[in-house]
Amino acid sequence: MNKKNITLIIIGLAAAAVLYIIISGSAKQVGSEPGDRAPDFSLPSYGSDEETALSDYGDSLVVLNMWASWCEPCVRELPALLEIHENYNEEGVEVITMNMNSYERTQEEAEAFAAEFNLTRTxxxxxxxxxVADAYQLQYLPTTVIIDRDGIIIEKIAGEITYERMEQIIEENI
Incomplete structure (x- = not known):
């Protein structure tokens, strides 16, 4: 092998290495913080025998809200979440409400809460x-995670969120 062939091989390997670094660097890691790819899930749904899976909403901007029935801020923010769903669903925004059942006192309280707020409309x-609580490193209730159409977490809000704040995030990302 002559020097020219060796040089071409080295240049080719270097180009392949640079390409690999670029491609692998652009792939987002799955995690629970803004900029991470949102962990997928498939869970039972209220009012249905079907499951709710994050991957089913890949074309939507997703507002994922995690709640428990005893949580007063969860109760206060729920009307705003339902209003966001009504006002932005036709624009490709999907609100997914998720009961953190392992945090509940009883399953009956969670079911009564879901029925009271008619959560089957989302x-x-x-x-x-x-x-999911573990995958998203849930520390507070409520927690709202906003996920873009590519499955990347835009915002993770621990604590009560207002309609205005959700609307601002949505308007910046639709």
């Missing part, structure tokens, strides 16, 4: 074992 999931 996708409504039940995290029975706390798997």
């Amino acid at each position: 996708p409504s999931a039940i995290d029975m074992e706390g798997d």
Whole structure:
């Protein structure tokens, strides 16, 4: 092999290495913070025998709200979440409400809460074992995670969120 061939091989390998670094660097890691790819889930739904899966809403901007029935801020913010769903659903915004069942006192209280607020009008999931709570590193209730159409977390809000704040985030990202 002559020097010219060796040089071409080295240049080719270097180009391949640079391309690999660029491609692998652009792939987002799955995680729970803004900029991470949102962990997927498939969970039972309230009022349905079907499951709610994040991957089913890949073309939507997703507002994922995690709640428990005893949580007063969860109760206060729920009307705003339902209003966001009504006002932005036709624009490709999906509100998914998710009961953190492992945080509940009783399943009956969670079911009564879901019925009281008619949560079946939006996708409504039940995290029975706390798997989603773990994947999203849930520390506070409520927590709202806003996920873009590519599955990347835009915002993670621990604590009560207002209609105006959700609307601002949505308007910046639709």
